[in-house]
Amino acid sequence: MSILDLDYMVGLVPILLSYLPLTLGMALAGMALALVLACGLAVIRVLKIPVLNGLTLWFISFFRGTPLLVQLFLFYYGLPQVLSFLTTIDGITATIMGLTLHFSAYMAESIRAAIVGVDRSQTEAALSIGMTNGQLMRRIVLPQATRIAVPTLMNYFIDMIKATSLAFTLGVTELMGATQKEAAGSFLYFEAFITVALIYWAIVEALAWLQRRLESRLNEAYRR
Amino acid sequence: MIKLERLTKRFGDTTVLDGIDLEIQQGEIIVVIGPSGTGKSTLLRCLNFLEQPDGGRLTLGPLNLDLTQASKSEILAARRHTAFVFQNYALFANKTALENIAEGLIVVNRWPRAKAHQRAREILERIGMSDKANAYPASLSGGQQQRVGIGRAMAAQAEVILFDEPTSSLDPEWVDEVLALMKQLARERQTMLVVTHEMAFARDVADRVVFMEGGRIVEQGPPSELFHAPQDPRTRDFLRKVLPAAEPL
Numbered sequence: 001m002s003i004l005d006l007d008y009m010v011g012l013v014p015i016l017l018s019y020l021p022l023t024l025g026m027a028l029a030g031m032a033l034a035l036v037l038a039c040g041l042a043v044i045r046v047l048k049i050p051v052l053n054g055l056t057l058w059f060i061s062f063f064r065g066t067p068l069l070v071q072l073f074l075f076y077y078g079l080p081q082v083l084s085f086l087t088t089i090d091g092i093t094a095t096i097m098g099l100t101l102h103f104s105a106y107m108a109e110s111i112r113a114a115i116v117g118v119d120r121s122q123t124e125a126a127l128s129i130g131m132t133n134g135q136l137m138r139r140i141v142l143p144q145a146t147r148i149a150v151p152t153l154m155n156y157f158i159d160m161i162k163a164t165s166l167a168f169t170l171g172v173t174e175l176m177g178a179t180q181k182e183a184a185g186s187f188l189y190f191e192a193f194i195t196v197a198l199i200y201w202a203i204v205e206a207l208a209w210l211q212r213r214l215e216s217r218l219n220e221a222y223r224r
Numbered sequence: 225m226i227k228l229e230r231l232t233k234r235f236g237d238t239t240v241l242d243g244i245d246l247e248i249q250q251g252e253i254i255v256v257i258g259p260s261g262t263g264k265s266t267l268l269r270c271l272n273f274l275e276q277p278d279g280g281r282l283t284l285g286p287l288n289l290d291l292t293q294a295s296k297s298e299i300l301a302a303r304r305h306t307a308f309v310f311q312n313y314a315l316f317a318n319k320t321a322l323e324n325i326a327e328g329l330i331v332v333n334r335w336p337r338a339k340a341h342q343r344a345r346e347i348l349e350r351i352g353m354s355d356k357a358n359a360y361p362a363s364l365s366g367g368q369q370q371r372v373g374i375g376r377a378m379a380a381q382a383e384v385i386l387f388d389e390p391t392s393s394l395d396p397e398w399v400d401e402v403l404a405l406m407k408q409l410a411r412e413r414q415t416m417l418v419v420t421h422e423m424a425f426a427r428d429v430a431d432r433v434v435f436m437e438g439g440r441i442v443e444q445g446p447p448s449e450l451f452h453a454p455q456d457p458r459t460r461d462f463l464r465k466v467l468p469a470a471e472p473l
Contacts, residue, residue, distance in 0.1 A: 119314075119317065121310060121312055121314035122314055122315075122316055122317065124274050124308075124310070124314060125308070125310060125314035125315070125316065125376075126316070127273075127274065127303065128272050128274060128303060128306075128307070128308035128310075129303065129304075129307065129308075129327070129328035129332055129376070129380055130300050130301075130303040130304035130328065130332045130380075131328075131331055131332060132300065135331050135332075139316075139327070139331055140316055140318070143318050144317060144318050147318075220360075221317060221318050221319070221320075221360040221362065222317065222360065222362045223360070223362065223363065224362050224363050
C-alpha cells in the first residue's frame with residue numbers, strides 16, 4: 001500500500017469542487033461589499049470629515065485588532081442574543097458580514113494611501129485648467145489610485161478566499177466543511193486535507209496569474 | 225486686459241504678498257524676477273486660485289472679482305481664463321501627450337472627443353511633438369514634458385498663460401528647447417506672465433520686467449531700463465548678484 005490513497009484523492013476532487021461556488025461566492029460578495037465600504041472609509045479619512053473620521057479610526061482599530069474568528073463568533077453566536085432581529089442570521093450571511101467588516105478595515109487604509117499617493121501637483125494641474133473636484137477625482141486621481149491599490153487589494157482578496165474556510169466553524173458546509181465531513185467518513189484525513197490544500201493553492205495561483213496580467217496592463221502608462 | 229488690485233496673501237503670520245497692483249495688456253509679455261521666497265510664485269498661484277488670496281480685486285476678461293469672496297463658480301471661471309505652466313510639469317501621468325492636451329477641452333469645455341483630439345494634434349505640431357502624441361509622460365524627457373505642459377496651457381485658450389519657473393527643474397540640456405517654445409509664443413503675442421531666473425530670456429523677450437522683493441513690486445519697466453538703469457538699490461543689488469560680471473546684459 002502506498003502512503004497516499006491516490007484513487008480516493010482523485011475521486012474526492014469533483015465532490016469538493018461542487019462546493020467551490022459557495023466558497024468563491026462568499027469571497028466575491030465579501031470583496032464587493034468590503035470595497036464599497038473601504039472606499040467610503042478611505043474618503044472619510046482623506047477628507048478628514050469631522051466625527052465620521054473619529055468613528056472610522058475606532059472601526060478600523062477594532063476590526064484590525066481582533067481575530068476574524070472572534071468576530072465571526074460574535075456575529076453568529078453573540079450578537080443574536082442581544083439583538084433580536086439577528087436571531088435568524090444564517091452562517092453564510094454572518095460569514096459575508098464578518099469578511100466585509102474585517103477586510104474593509106485593512107482595505108480602507110491601503111485605498112487611503114493610494115489616493116494620497118497620487119502626485120499632488122497633478123491635482124493642482126487639473127484644478128488649474130478648471131476641473132471640478134468630481135472631475136479631478138474621476139479622471140485623474142482615482143484611475144491612478146487604482147493602479148497603486150490593485151496589488152494590495154488583490155492580496156486581500158486572496159486572503160479572503162482562504163478566510164472563507166472559517167465559515168465551517170459556523171456550520172456552513174463550504175469547501176473546508178465538506179472536506180471535514182468527507183474525511184470523517186473515510187478516516188483518510190491526510191488525503192482529504194492535502195486535497196483541499198491543493199485546491200486552495202490552485203485557486204490562489206490562478207488569481208495571482210490574473211493579478212500579474214492586470215498589473216501589467218495598469219502599468220502601461222508608466223513604462224520608460 | 226487683466227487688472228490686479230491690492231492683492232494680499234498671508235501664510236499664518238507671514239505676509240507673502242503685500243498689496244500687489246499689476247495690469248497686463250492683451251499680448252503683453254511680463255517677466256517677474258526677484259529673490260527666492262519673495263512671493264513671485266504665490267502671485268501666479270493666487271491668480272489661478274491655487275492659493276486663496278486674503279484680499280484684493282481681480283478683473284479678468286468678463287470677470288470682476290473680490291478675491292476674498294469669489295464663489296466656487298467664479299473661481300472655476302477665473303481658472304478657465306488663466307492657464308498654468310508648472311515648474312515640475314505636472315502632466316497627468318495616466319494620459320498620453322495628446323490626451324494631456326485634449327483633457328481640458330473634453331472635460332472642462334465639453335468638446336466632442338474627435339474635435340478635441342484634432343485641436344491637440346495641431347498643438348502638438350506647433351510644439352514640435354507630433355511624433356510623441358501617444359507617448360506617456362514617463363517616457364518623455366524633462367524638456368519634452370514641459371513642452372507638453374505648455375501645450376496643455378495653450379489648449380485652454382486662456383487670457384493669460386502663467387509660467388511658474390518653467391525651466392527651473394530642467395537639466396541644462398533641455399532648457400533651450402523650452403525657452404525657444406516660449407519665445408515662439410511671445411512672437412505670436414500670447415499674453416504671458418512669467419516667473420523665471422532666466423535673465424537673458426527676460427531681456428530678450430519681455431515687454432516689461434517686474435522686480436519683486438518682500439511681497440511687493442519694487443520696480444518695473446522695459447528690460448532696457450530695468451537692467452541698465454535700475455532705480456532702486458534693491459534692484460541693483462539683486463541684479464549684481466544674478467548677472468555674471470563678465471557678461472552684462
